[in-house]
Amino acid sequence: MWSPVCEAIAALLAPHAEVVLHDAGNDRVLAVWNPMSRRGAGDPSLLGELERLDPAGNDVYGPYERLLSDGRRLSSVSAVLRDDGGEPSAVLCVNLDRTPMEQAAALLAAFAAPTAPRPEALFEQDWTERVHQIVGAYVREHGRGVERLTRADRLAVLAELDQAGVFAVRRAVPVVAGALKTSRSTLYALLAELRRSRP
Amino acid sequence: MWSPVCEAIAALLAPHAEVVLHDAGNDRVLAVWNPMSRRGAGDPSLLGELERLDPAGNDVYGPYERLLSDGRRLSSVSAVLRDDGGEPSAVLCVNLDRTPMEQAAALLAAFAAPTAPRPEALFEQDWTERVHQIVGAYVREHGRGVERLTRADRLAVLAELDQAGVFAVRRAVPVVAGALKTSRSTLYALLAELRRSRP
DNA sequence: GCTCCGACTGGAGAAAATGTCCAACCTGGA
């Protein structure tokens, strides 16, 4: 039903864009045009996340940024496609490779800004939002709602969060526990495990 | 003695660069070429800072960034000029207005990155360094070594640090106290005062 | 020189936060 739209979008953004269509009902990828990450009948769905992100009833998410495993950066937008009854029937994701533009920008920026320390760059004021972004990104990527994440998933998310320095912030643990819908206890346990494996 | 050099540099970087020559001995500005911030016989000197920043005996600092009150961004480098005896005799600062380049870069970057949340942008990993930068900038700007800052100065610096969210980081107070060469107690007192005036 | 005063200091201890532990409790699979 939505295929033509997807194909058109894929064609329009031809060189570096991927279009993915998910089935909202059974957590499956329906089709991929111009694939960048290998996929086909994966597991994605984002209903869990959607509820959290969708208080205003807005059906378009992003553009948010994602990192491909090979380091390329994508700008992603997702849209919930609803059937006549207003129920979500599919989710459309468009991923645009940003690296080319970014390289150009970086080149120019480097001219303006010497190797030096960064601009004003104050501390992330609203790290709480940041936590949700990271968790949300993971959830979207893996198509499993927060409550359905496996232990390994949680470990992975924690690794990212830790990497991002979240736990250097005061009061971070309770917030993360909340975002991950888990208890403080468990979080500490996972964290310990994480640090044991890569200290 | 150094005037020709300064003049040459000023001329070379003509449009948007300022060159300032400080007397290292008596905390005075000797001369300014192509002034951007109004100055003439101000108070700058940075010996206090120099000692801290100069463990490796390197006499060139920066480029670091500074913010002009009108919002323009500068890339600054300073160099300690020594006399025959190896004693610091003057300090040369070159300030380059970065805004033009930056605007161009921003334009291009905006193309690559939609309005969305920022790139990777993880938490400042080394906020400690950051604290020193902020303090250092203030000290340089006001030409008074850390130990010679007035109460008001300290309050101002704290305001900046607080603004930058430093105190949301764990273990921040002792570090800041150290950087400000003051006691934890005093720091808490100042902080309380600060928050009382603007909560 | 002496006193007063406001600011600073180190240390003591309260309060809050962070981490650790554990027994009870799910939950899915043999």
Added chain:
DNA sequence: TCCAGGTTGGACATTTTCTCCAGTCGGAGC
């Protein structure tokens, strides 16, 4: 059904953060 492994709330230990205070210091005024 029972088991193993993971999770959980809560108690408790530890660490950090904050407050308080009595003592000190240095300058202004006498």
